[in-house]
Amino acid sequence: MKYILFLILFITLFSACQTDNTEGEFVVGSDYLSISNKVLLIDTLTVNVSTINFDSLITSNQSRILIGNYTDPILGKVTSESYLKLTPDSYSIGSSDSDTQTVKYVFDSIAMILKYDRYYYGDTTKTQTITIHQLTQKVKPNTDDTNFYNISSLMYDSKSIGTKTFRPKPIGKDSINIQIDATFGKNLFNKLYNNEITDSNEFEDLFKGVVIKPSTINSSNVIGFNTSSVLRLYYKKANSDSKNSLTKDFTLSDLTKQFNNILLDRTGTIIQNLPDSKSKLPSELTNNNAFIQSGTGLACRIDFPFINQLKYISEKGIIVDAELIIKPNKTSITSLFPLKDSLEVYESDNLNRISRVLTNSDGSQKLALLNTTPDEFNENIGYKVNIGSFLHQEMLKTNGAKSTLILAFPNISKGVNRIVLGNQKNAENKLKLKIYYISY
């Protein structure tokens, strides 16, 4: 019997003793593990880079009044003018009830106050001249559309009601004041003061809005102003010596009624033959460069024509990661045309129709980020984005509808920044794509 007990003890011992040491590095023999799964780095896949032209960026409701012009040495002359509808908060002056009015008021002056929103591009040490014109057409989009685009424009009176030449101080100062024609101002004052205008329709018939344009004389910079900019009418009590003027503001109460018309004159430049918005201009035709310019609609398109060839590496495989590094052309970067720290990345079809914005795992928008690690020759400056998931999806596609990536600046509709990006054949600023692949 005692042996039976001994047996039980023995069996119990087994479970206690069955140990496996999993400590240590366990390196001897590990090489065998690498055989069954191929892990590869592919950095020779052809990447086609081209420039495309979005012809309809929505520029209304962008909360920026963008005015100015500059001549880009590569892309041509950029001009931005801003259309805005200005409305008063009420259609009266002084007290709201003019019948009981005992104090008389008189017109003093009128000015456009443009408040800097700190955006600028180009050379702000040079002067800019702007002119303000009355619109002869209501600020109203075309039928069945609620937006205005970068190519939209409205008719205006060729005779300006205000002009100013100034040296922009977008960082140092808060605003600029443009004195407006007193005849125009007095008319506006009188109509309101005499209750000739009592509602928005009557007001719009009188004053449809303004366009603020850069003059063609200068071509130096583009400045952003915010939408708290106002047309301010100054008036005061009649027969009063008081210097304290009263004011009546005409504001941008409806931001959908403000837009910027941004044009690029490419005549004589390398991108003179940029095709329509459904096509692309290969970078091979433009010195192995592609271009992005906000506002005017230039964007960089990236095609991976042979991505589905990777399917044949092994029976089953995954692109687990891919790193795209696209480098700005070093010679194109100057203090006037600085780099932005990120690019937005969109997926689109062959006709440049954007289907989605690439996202990170937390749902946030995926950006190609500028590597700003300083080095002597700026070798490492480039925008990096991981596109493994996109390429994996593209590799597995069996039908012909390949997707492409489109790179553009954030706030593409409200700036005029530009960048020149190298393709795979650009020796100085070579695009790099590293694809990490594993078979399973």
Next chain:
Amino acid sequence: MKNKIWFILFFTVQSVGLYAQSVSTSPYSIYGLGSLFEANFGPISSIGSSGIALPSTTFINNRNPASLGYIGKNSFFFDTGLKGFQTTYTSKSTNEKRNNFQFSHIAIAFPLNSKSGISASLKPYSSASYVISDYQLTIGNSNEYYNLDAASYGGLNTFDLAYGYKIRKGITLGLTTSFYFGTITNNKNFTIANSETNINKKSYYSGMRVTLGNQIKIDSTFNIGLTMKIPSQITGSKTQSVSTVNDTETLYIEENVDSDVTDYYLPFEFGVGLSKSLFKKFNLTLDYEKSLWKNTNQSSVYGEYKNQDKYALGLSYVKKEQSYKYADKIHYYTGFNYDTGFLSINNKSVNNMRFSLGVGLPLEYTKSALNLNYSYGIKGRVGNDLIKENYHMIGINLSFEAIWFVKRKFE
């Protein structure tokens, strides 16, 4: 007594679930069915794994089913064991030491009548256990690296049913039916650039194999034995899940996708054994076995299959089998085993050489014994893609005999 035996059986069944898994950390665990495990009953480990010609009179001899023809009419045997290894692995560049203990086997045998006996046993066949952490490997086509974490557990077990029959005085025949079964779970984690890919594989194996055996008693001191193992196939299937996480998303590439895995073929094997007792105190055993792995036409990632030769030599000594002095009844064993291995890596075979010593401590007045043994062995060699293993093995094994049926009459 019978109740006690049922009690043991109950424990046997209980332990099946617990111990039916071998654990090993050999590098050879990585591929195929894992590293193969040799389970020996009774004192067989001590005598260099020889014993094709030994009868199952004092313990269950799993080397030859024909031995069961000699099982005592009233004997009931129970055999179980435990093994401990300390191994030093040496590759060209590095070496490391690993220890592990593991269950060896659990078996019972009893006579059906005076001419025949049967046995049932459960033992590990192979182990696919290993853990590899943070192993750095080169990415193909580049000088970049990726990291691999891998873990595997499980392996194959065999359940043997053996039958031995004495056809006439001095000649026995035997048959073993071995059932192979097991699951190997393998989990690999690849950290490549900014991504992490997980491949989880569960492989299920099953198969059956027949062994035929024969023992002939030439005279009272000399036995010969023959065994023949029929080639067979272990079929496998697997389910695999693959997922990858990168900065964009988690992609579930595959989820529990079934597929076949390469079947594993066991070769035709035959063995010859001799057993000669000398001066009544010594017994010499000598076995030769050949396994025709080459004919299985299978390939291995780490080498070619080749035919395998195994030589086993054993010597045992006991002063007096029946004595009132305990010390006289202690068995002393020694043995040597040489095995050419069945794999050839870079035209070099992975041979295995082992020297063993052991004692059998008798228990009570039955044939029960506690066997202790120690072996030192060298497997493989150092070279390109080759690993040398130097191992110390300690085995503890209980061969328990109960006198069944008859004793009950006296109770």
